Amino acid sequence: MNSEEVEAYLARIGAEYPAWPTVDVLRDLHLRHLRTVPFENLSIHLGEEIALEEKRLVDKVVGARRGGFCYELNGVFGALLTALGFDVAYLAARVYGKEGRLGNPYDHLALRVRTVDGGAWLADVGFGAHSHLPLEFEERGEQVDPGGVFRIVEAGTGSGAPGVRGGGPDFGDLDVFRDGQPEYRLEMRPRGLEEFAIGAWWHSTSPQSHFRRSLVCSRLTEDGGRITLSGRNLTVTAVGGGREVSELGTDEEVLAVYRERFGIELDRVPVVRKG
Incomplete structure (x- = not known):
């Protein structure tokens, strides 16, 4: 990721260029990302290719101001953090x-991030509702x-962990x-972004x-x-747990919500693809 792409990415999430890759900076970038870049699977239902290549992820999330799901969001966020000097590992x-x-191997992508002021952190901007x-x-507490x-x-070993189907844990x-x-x-072995293509x-x-069966943004x-x-x-959903649910009646209303509430400009309403 070059300097222009980094600046554009930071502008996308409303952040300034940090002086050092510290934990406070990581926290700020993580929270800003969750607030501005949607978790969405619209590409699947719009017939768009999902490519785990850094340049194409930047073009989608930064250039086109779209979101994505875990491989895309944590993939591109990991690239930004690396460009800013953080030590980043992609974990399956x-x-x-x-x-x-348990789901399949490579079911999810998360990040282990080390900062200059010490410690390792689990960063995850691609799981939907998470930390x-x-x-x-x-x-461990x-x-x-x-x-x-x-x-x-x-x-x-976690308290209240259910019985696991599909094999025990690896060391x-x-x-x-x-x-x-x-x-x-989480597996502890670092992976390359391309390994998550499967x-x-x-x-x-x-x-x-x-x-594949539903739409989410x-x-x-x-x-x-x-x-x-x-x-x-x-x-x-409000902070205290209260929920307001409404059904949108027209395509125009749906496109307006994508545009006004998520910053996503679409020329047609995505529909769950059959088959």
């Missing part, structure tokens, strides 16, 4: 589903965040919990993928709530 994860079942701020990677109470523990794997429920299992392909093409709001557009259903 398997997401917990129903009854404690608002990076989590301390080596901390509860970590209170505006998005919930989180724990990072050795795989299979060194970590389970990430939110409010007592497991979210995903996961992106599966989630964008398989009939079993929830990304969601971001954190300034007050810590969340706004989500799923098809024609608009949901605004």
